[in-house]
Amino acid sequence: METILAIPGLLLASVAEHAVERDMTHLMTQYILQLAVIMLAARMGGFLVKRYLNGPAALGELAAGMAIGPCALGAWHIPGWGALFPPVAGIFPVSTELYALATLASIVLLFLSGLETDLRVFLHYSVAGIVVGTGGLLASFFLGAWCALLFNVADSLMDPSALFMGAMATATSVSLPARILSEKRKMASPEGVTILAAAVFDDVLGIIALAIIVGMSKTMASGAVMDWGKISVVAVKSIGFWLILMAAGLLLAKHIARVLKLLRSPNTIAAICFGLALLLAGISEMAGLAMIIGAYIMGLSLSGTDLVYELQEQLQGVYDFIIPVFFCVMGMLVNFAAMKGLIFFGLVYTVMCIISKVAGCGIPALFMKFTPRGAFRVGAGMVPRAEVTLIVAGIGLSAGYIGPNLFGVAVMMAMLTTVAAPPMILSAFRGGSGVRGEETAQEQELSTAVLTFPSADMAEFICARITRAFRNEEFFVHMLDSDVPTYQIRKEDMAFSIVQDDVHITISMPLQYEHVGRLIVLEEVLALKDLLDSAKDMQSPDQMGTDLVSNLFV
Template sequence: MPKSLWKIISRTFFFLLIPIILFAEVSGLSHSMMHKMELLVLQLGVIIFVAKGMSILFEKIKIPGVVGELTAGIIIGPYLLGGIPLPGFEHGFFGTYLALNPGATLPVSPELYGIATIASVLLLFMVGLETNFSLFLRLSATGVIVGIAGVIVSFLLGAWTGMLLLDLPFLHPETLFLGVISTATSVGITGRILTERRKMDTPEGVTILAAAVIDDVLGIVLLAVILGMIPVLNDSGQTVNWGYVLRLGAEAIGVWLLFTILGLVLSKRISNFLKIFKGINVPAIMAFGLALLLAGIFEKAGLAMIIGAYVMGLSLSKTDLNYVIQESLKSLYLFAVPVFFVVSGMMVDLSVFSSRTIIFLGLIYTLGAILAKILGCGIPLLFRKFNLLGALRVGFGMAPRAEVALIIAGIGLSTGLLSRDVFGMVIFMSMLTTVSTPPILDSLFKKEKMGTTEELLPAESVVTEFSLPTLETVEFVSAKSLQLFRDEGFFINQMEMGHKYYHIRKNDIFITMICKPNGIYFESSPDDTHYVKTLMYESFVELNEIINDLKDITKPESLKNDFMEGKDDKRVDLRRVLDPGCIRLNLRGSSKKEIIEELVDILDSQYQITDKKGVFEAVWEREQSFSTGMKNGLAIPHARTDNVGAITLAVGIHRKGVNFESLDGEPSRVFVLLLSPKHKTVPHIQILAHIAAVMSKEDAVRKILDCKTPQAVYQFLTESEG
C-alpha cells in the first residue's frame, strides 16, 4: 500500500476515535430527540470519512469506488464492527437501534435510513439529468428494442433463478423481487468506462445509454406493479387477480408516461420558472426541490419515489440549466450518495455468508444476471446492423448492477418482502457484477474495431479550431470567450477530462469548448459555427484593446523597480526550497545565456530537475520577454516548468559581473534562479517577491560577495528572513 494512502487511512481512523473518547463517560445513550440527533451527526461524520477512504483505496486497486463504499458499510455496520460495544456506546456505534428493536425490518435508525432515502432520490434525479435525450432519439428504435428485450429476459431469468435457488413459486414476492432487481442497469459504472475510452458517442455507447433508460424505467414500473400485487397474492402465491394486475400495470405506465410527456413538453417553462430565483446555486436547489415534490407525488400514487425523481431529471436534461444544476448539486451529491451506498452495505448481515449455500446461490444468481443481459440485449442487436463485438460490448455494458438494484432491494427489505439472506445475495450480485464487468468491457473497447456492420452515426457536429502558441495564451483567450458567452446568456459548466472541457448551453444551442495546449476547439452544429467564429473574433478584438490599454497605463521597468522596494515576507522559509548544494561561488559564463545554462547545470547536478534542456528553454523564453536583471548587482531569472517537481532555487556568484540588462545598467554579480512546477498550486510569486525584498536591502549583494563558502551564503539568505 502506498505510504501516502496509508497515512490518509491511519489519520482518518485516528480522528474517528474522537467521538468515542468524547462519549467515554456516558453510561447509556438517552433516546430523546436531541440525543438521537447527536448520534446521527456522529454516525454521518464517521460514514463520510470511511466511505471516502474506502473509495480511494478501491480506486487505487482499479475497482470502482462504489464497491469500496458498499464494503465500508458492511465493515462498520451493526452486524460487524458497528455492533461491538464501546465506551459510551454499549450496543456499538451503529448497533443501538438494532439492539433496542430486535424485530425491526431495518438494522439502522429511521433517521439514518431517511437520509439514505433522500440520497437515492438525488441519485436518480442526477441520473435523469445525465440522460442525453437527443442521443436517445438518434437510436431510439434500437435502444427501445434492446431495453425491452433486456428487461424481459432479465426478469424471467432472474425470477426463474430465484424459483430454483429458493424453492419458491414464480408469484412469490421474493421471486418477483429477484426478477425486478435483475433488470436494473448501472448507467454510472458503464458511463465511466465509456467516458474514459471516449466511446460515449459510438453506436454501442448511445445504444447502452438509450437501453439503460428503458431498463431502469420499466424495472421501476415493474416494481410498482409487484408492490401493488402483493396484497392480492395469497400465502401460497398461486392465486392472483390478473385483471387487477393489468389495470395496475396500465396505471403505473400511464402515470409515468403522463408525467414524462408533461415534463418534456413543459421543460422550457420549468427552466424559465427556475431562472426566476436569482443566484449561482439557487435554481439548482429549487430544481432538486421539484424533484422531491414529484418523488412524493409518485409515492402517493403508488409508484416508487425514485421514478418521480428520474422523471424530473429527464425533463430538465434538455434545458440550458442542465449542466448548471449538475455542477451546483455536485457537492451535495458527493456528500449524500456515498451515505446511501454505505447504509446499503450496513443492511448486509455477514452471517448469511457463513453458509456455503448462500455463497453458491449468490454466484449462480450473479452468473444468471450477467448472462441475461448478454443474451437479452446482445442477440437483438445482431439483427440491427451490429456485429458480434458490438453486441458483446452492449451486453457487458448493461451487466453492472449498483444504484437502482440497491434501491429496489432496499425497498424490498424495508417492506419485509425480502429476507436478509436474499438481500445479502443481492448485495453479493451487485458487488460482483460491478467489479467483474468493467474490466471486460474496457478490454472489449480497447479493440479498435467497429461494432457495427456499417456506419450508423453520421457526424452531426463540426469542429472549429483556433490555434494559439502557448497554454498561457489559451487560458487568456478562453477566459474572455467564456465571459462573452455568459454576457450572451449562456450557461457554462466546466469538466476536467485531461483537458478543460466547457459545456456551453442556451435554449437549443449546445456548444462544447475544449482547451488544449495548442489552441481552442469548438464542437457545435453546422448552423452555429458562424456564431462561434463571430464571438471569437470579438474576443480577439477586445483582448487586443485591453493589451493596448495596459501598455499605455504603465511600463514594465517601473513595475520592476517597485518590485525591488518591498518588504521581505517573514512567512517564507527559504530553507524549504534552497539546498546548500545548489550554491556556487565561481560562475564563469560571460553572457546571459551562459549564466542561465550554468545555473540550470547546478540544479541538474543535484537532481532537482528532470529535463535540463526543457528547463533552460522555459527560463530563456521568460528572459527574452523581459529581462530579470534588477539593480545593485542582482538578477533573478525564473520560470514555471513541468520539468521540476517542487519549488527549487539555485544561487550563483560571478565576481566580475555579467551584463543582464539591469535597471541601473550595472553588471549583475549575484544570480538567483527560481523554478516552480507549472501545474501545481505553489507560492511562486510569494517567494520571488521575498527574494527581491531581501536582496534589495542595503549592502545585501556586497555581503553575499564577501561570503567565502556556500554555507555562508545559505546562512545569510535564510537568516535574513528574520
Template sequence: MLIFELMIILVATKLAGDLAARLGQPSVLGKLLIGLILGPSVLGWIENTDVLSEISQIGVILLMFIAGLETDLKEFKRSGKAGALVGLGGIVVPLGLGWLSGLAIGLDTLEAIFLGLLLSATSVSITVQSLREMGQLNTREGNTLMSAAVIDDVVVVILLAFLLGFAGGDVNLPLLIGKKIAFFLIAILVGWKAVPWLLQKFVPLRVTEAVVTMALALCFLFAWFAELTGVAAIIGAYIAGVAISQTKQKAEVMHKTETIAYSIFVPVFFTSIGVMTEIQGIGGNWWLVVVLSIIAVLTKWGGSGVGAKLAGFSTPSSLAVGAGMVSRGEVALIIAAIGLEAGLLDNSLFAVLVVVVLVTTVLTPPLLKMTFPKQQ
C-alpha cells in the same frame, strides 16, 4: 449518534472512493465497500436506522435527478426502441432462469416465480454514477440504459402485482396499470408545460437560491407522485431532471444540486447499501449466495446484452449495456421486503437475497470499467 455516524460516513466514503480511483476502479466501488466494512457485518460502527435510510433515499433521488439534468432528450428519444429490447431482454432471461433455480432449490411455483421476478429487477443508480465518472452517461449506450431502466421498472412491478394477486394479495390490476399510465402522462405533461413556467416565475424572487429550491421541490414532487402511483421514486426524479434540462436554468440547477447531493446525501446512499447487509444472517447458505449471484449477474448481463445486440449495438457496446443493467440495488431490496411480508420468502432466503443484491451492485462498477468502449 446520527451526527457522529454522518461524520464517519462522509470522511470514509471520500477516502475509500479516492483509493478505488487510484487503483483504477470507479470511485463508487470504494464507497460501496466501505459501507459493508462500516456496517454490522464487519466493524458495526454504522447502524441501519430509519433516519439513515431516509437520508439515503434522498441521496438516490438526487442522484437520478442529476442524471436527468444531464440527459440529451433527443438522444433519449432515439434510444426508445433499443431501451425496450434491452429492458425486456433483461427481464425474460433472469425471470426464466430464476424461476427454474427456485424450483431446483425446493421452492413452490409461486415462490420460484417471485425469485425470478426479483432477479429481473434493475436499479441503474450505481450505473449512473459509474458512467458519470467515465464521462459516458450522455452517450447512446448511457441513454439506452436509462430508457431500459424505466421499462424494466414498470414491467417488473406489473408482473409483481399479478403474482401477488395469485398469492392471495388484494391487488386491483386494472387500477394498478391505470395509475402507472396516469403517472407517465401527467409527469410528461407537467414536465413539458408547467416546469419551465414555474422555474421562470421563481427567477425574480428576492430570496437566496430561489430557482434551485424550486427545482428540488419539483424533483421531490415528481418522486413522491411516482411512489404514489406504484412507480419507483427514482424514475420520477429522473423525469423531473429531464424536464428541467430543457430550461434556461439547467446549468445553475445542475451546479448547485451537485454540491448539495455529493456533499452529504449521495455518500450516505452509497454507504447504506453495504450497511443494510448483515452477512451473519446467511448461516450455512453461502453456496446459495454464490450460485444465485452467478445466475443474477449472467442472466441480466446476457439478457440485456442480447437485447442491445438486437438493437444494433456492436458486441463491445452490447456487453457494456448488459453490464450496466446488472445492479439490482434498492429496487430489488424493496421487492424482497414485499416478498417477505407476503410470505413468498422466508427469513433465511431473504438474507441470502440481500447479499446477492449487494454482490450485483458491487460488481457493476468494475464490469462497466472493463467493458465500456473507451471515450473517443
C-alpha cells in the same frame, strides 16, 4: 390546596420532559457521530479503491459500509458508549434516521438521473435504444426472477421476492462503461453510442417495470391473489399514473421554468425544483408506486428546459455529499449472518445477471448493424449494476418484500458485476470494427484530435467554450462524468465525445463526420486568438494587483 396537589404532577412532568430532552440529545449525538463515521469511512473507501485499484469509488463506499455496519465492526462495544451502530430489531439493521438519509439520497440520485436524460435525444435515438435496452431488460428480469425459483426463495414468478430479484437485475449503471470508453476513446464508436442510448431506455423501462412490481407486491401484501386480470389492472394503473405524471410534467415544466427564472437566483430555483421532486416522490409513494419514480419523472420533465445545466451545477454539491453516504449505508444493510449458505446463490445470480445483459442486449444488437464482436461489446457495456439495483433492493427490504438474505445477494451482485465489467469491456473492445459491412465499418472508424494547452485551467476554459460551440450548432451536449470532464455530443446520427484530462482535450469523432467536428473546434481555437489579443489590451495584472492592495495598509 389544588396548587399543592398539582406540584408533584408538575415535577413529574418536568422530570419526564427533561428525560425526553436528554434522550433526544443522546440520540442526536449518536446520530451525528454515526454520520461522521459514515462520511469518513465512505470517503476513505472510495478514495482507496479509486486510487489504488483504479475502480469506481462506489465500490469502496459500499465495502466501507459493509465493514462499519451493525453486522460487522459497528456492533463492537466501545467502552463508555456502547456499539456505534447497534443492530436494530427486525430485519432492517440500521436506524430509521440513517435509512431516511439513504432514501433522500436515492431521490437526489434519480432526480439528477432524470435531469441528465435529455428527452429529445431519448426520443430521437429510440430505435437502437429500444431494441437493445428492451432485450437486456426482459432477459435480465426473467433470468433474475428465475434464479429466485431455482433456489427456492420464491414459489412462483408472481412472488414479490421473485419480482424484486428480477427488478434488481435490470438496471445498468452506465457511469462505469462511460468512463472506460472515454478513457479508451471509444465513446463515439457505434457500440459506445448504442450502450449509452440503451442505458437511458433501460433506466426508463426499468422504472416503469418497478412501478408495476411495487404495485403488484403491494396488492399481494394486502392478501389478494394475483391473476393475470389483476396484474393487468395493476400494470394499467402504474403505467397510467406514470403517463399522467409524465404528461403533466412535460406540459408544466416549461411554465415552471419560466416562472422560476423570474426569481433570478440559481440557488432558490434549484431548491424549489428539488422541493418539487420531493413532492412528486411523496405523491408517487401515496399512489402506490415507489418514491424514486416521482423523483425521476420530475427530473425527466425538467430535462427539456433550459434550467437543466443550472440545476445540475447547483445540485452537484448535494450529490457529492450524499451519494457516498448512500452507498455506505447500503453496504451497512448487509447482514453477513443472513448470507450464510447463499454465497453460491449469489454467484449464480451474478452470472445470470451478466449473461442476461450480454445475451439480452447482444442478440438484438446482432439484428441491427453489429457483428458478433460488436454485439458482445454492447452486451458487456451493459453489465455493471449499482445504484438503482441497491435502491430497488432497499425498497424491497424496507417494505419486507425481500429478506436480508436477498438484499445481501443484491449487494454481492452489484459489487461483482462492477468488478467484472471493466476487464470484460476492455477485452471486448480490443480488435477491429464491430459493425457489419466494410464501408459502414470504415465510415464508423474514429478519428481523434488531441489539443494540449499550457495549463489545466486553460484546457477547462476552452473545453467549456467548445461544448458551448456545439450547443450553438444545435447539438445535444451531455456531461457523463464530472471527475474527468467527459461529454457526449450528439445530433442526428453524429456522435462525438470530448474528454478534458488535465492539460489535454481529446475529441473523438467518426471519420464520416470529422469535417463537422474539426471545423467547429477550429473556430473555437481561433477565437482564442481574439481572447489573447484582448488580454494584451488589459491593464497590466501587476498594476491591477497594486491597485487592489495599495490602500490596505495606510
